Amino acid sequence: MKVAVMGYGTIGSGVVEVLEVNKDLITARAGEPLEVKYILDLRDFPGDPYEDRIVHDYRTILQDKEVGVVVEAMGGVEPAYTFVKAMLEAGKHVTTSNKNLVAAKGAELIKIARERNINFMFEASVGGGIPIIRPLNTCLSAERIDEITGILNGTTNYMLTRMANEGVSFDSVLKDAQAKGYAEADPTADIEGYDPCRKIAILTSLVCGKQVDYEDIYTEGITKITAEDFAYAKAMDCSIKLLASSKRAGESFRCMVAPFMLSKNHPLCGVNDVFNAVFVKGNMLGDAMFYGSGAGKLQTASAVVADIVDMTKHAHVNIRIEWEPENMELVDYTESTNRFFVRTTSPIDAVETAFGVASGDMPGVVEYIEGVVAGEIGFTTSAMTEADFAKAAEQISVVNRVRLG
Numbered sequence: 001m002k003v004a005v006m007g008y009g010t011i012g013s014g015v016v017e018v019l020e021v022n023k024d025l026i027t028a029r030a031g032e033p034l035e036v037k038y039i040l041d042l043r044d045f046p047g048d049p050y051e052d053r054i055v056h057d058y059r060t061i062l063q064d065k066e067v068g069v070v071v072e073a074m075g076g077v078e079p080a081y082t083f084v085k086a087m088l089e090a091g092k093h094v095t096t097s098n099k100n101l102v103a104a105k106g107a108e109l110i111k112i113a114r115e116r117n118i119n120f121m122f123e124a125s126v127g128g129g130i131p132i133i134r135p136l137n138t139c140l141s142a143e144r145i146d147e148i149t150g151i152l153n154g155t156t157n158y159m160l161t162r163m164a165n166e167g168v169s170f171d172s173v174l175k176d177a178q179a180k181g182y183a184e185a186d187p188t189a190d191i192e193g194y195d196p197c198r199k200i201a202i203l204t205s206l207v208c209g210k211q212v213d214y215e216d217i218y219t220e221g222i223t224k225i226t227a228e229d230f231a232y233a234k235a236m237d238c239s240i241k242l243l244a245s246s247k248r249a250g251e252s253f254r255c256m257v258a259p260f261m262l263s264k265n266h267p268l269c270g271v272n273d274v275f276n277a278v279f280v281k282g283n284m285l286g287d288a289m290f291y292g293s294g295a296g297k298l299q300t301a302s303a304v305v306a307d308i309v310d311m312t313k314h315a316h317v318n319i320r321i322e323w324e325p326e327n328m329e330l331v332d333y334t335e336s337t338n339r340f341f342v343r344t345t346s347p348i349d350a351v352e353t354a355f356g357v358a359s360g361d362m363p364g365v366v367e368y369i370e371g372v373v374a375g376e377i378g379f380t381t382s383a384m385t386e387a388d389f390a391k392a393a394e395q396i397s398v399v400n401r402v403r404l405g
């Protein structure tokens with residue numbers, strides 16, 4: 001099998017490295033040798049062992065009938081979409097690590113591959129090296145999946161872990177994460193939650209078999225989380241994690257990306273540093289967890305190479321992926337029910353006038369957390385809709401609020 005790699009950055013060079021380091025076992029598993037024939041990049045790489053394979057025009061790959069599998073590791077929607085679509089239409093299998101491309105164009109690219117009896121795979125686009133796409137599409141194909149909740153972003157999980165352990169501020173931990181190369185120079189997609197938003201949109205699309213638009217998912221990042229919030233979390237024996245969540249609600253789903261305060265016995269609370277984890281609940285299986293390296297050069301490249309092997313083994317067979325272009329209308333997030341932790345400078349009687357006191361079926365304040373930050377109090381609420389919470393919260397002076405997991 002002749003392979004072309006588009007994009008010779010972190011992931012693309014990782015793919016070449018994995019193919020080289022594990023050459024013998026990969027050949028045995030694929031049933032034939034896998035040879036990198038081209039590497040597409042704008043740059044030249046003088047002195048690189050693969051220097052002679054570098055090309056600058058994607059049409060060189062497109063027009064070479066020998067190339068059977070193409071790896072897309074360029075990132076972004078364009079020109080990745082144009083190149084990938086052309087490769088599929090030319091009958092070449094494609095695997096990508098690019099969640100932006102998959103979230104935006106997944107249904108269409110899957111359809112093109114199916115019509116041509118080839119494959120479009122994207123194991124590395126969610127959870128990096130953690131197997132999650134193939135398990136959902138294959139191992140769990142007998143399940144009705146009722147919930148997926150994950151820590152799907154390594155950068156923010158690293159930052160939140162540092163804030164929890166060291167009590168440091170968001171700004172200082174972001175600077176440090178950038179210096180260490182964990183956070184990108186422009187960290188917006190991570191810290192604003194756009195990256196996990198695309199990932200949960202992909203997972204939900206696979207679960208429901210329809211297109212879930214990431215623009216429809218309510219998304220909050222971690223930029224408003226402070227060292228004081230973590231002081232409260234500590235007092236409550238909790239930590240704060242950025243969760244991407246999708247829960248079945250009748251024929252639809254409630255999806256959300258937001259920071260959540262998790263008690264120490266929550267299965268996702270112990271997922272620290274750059275690790276990711278995905279919790280899945282099936283109606284027959286019950287609970288399952290997938291845990292591991294959600295990012296990283298070789299970890300992500302390993303998942304890409306596994307797709308290459310699978311596509312080589314299924315060179316003339318389309319492995320069906322149920323994800324149609326028809327749109328899935330999500331439940332409006334204001335109807336989602338959550339419990340909340342709130343910090344306020346308002347007095348207790350004002351809090352209780354706004355929220356009430358929880359008792360029996362009556363929603364309201366559950367407990368107060370005092371003495372953590374001077375001049376304010378913290379309190380938790382029972383479960384209430386986002387709309388009801390917003391209505392009550394506007395009657396008091398809120399310093400910050402974090403949902404409770």
Ligand code: HSE
Pocket residue numbers: 128152153154155156190195294295296
């Ligand atoms: N920026 C992403 C993360 C990379 O931190 O998880 C993997 O998608």
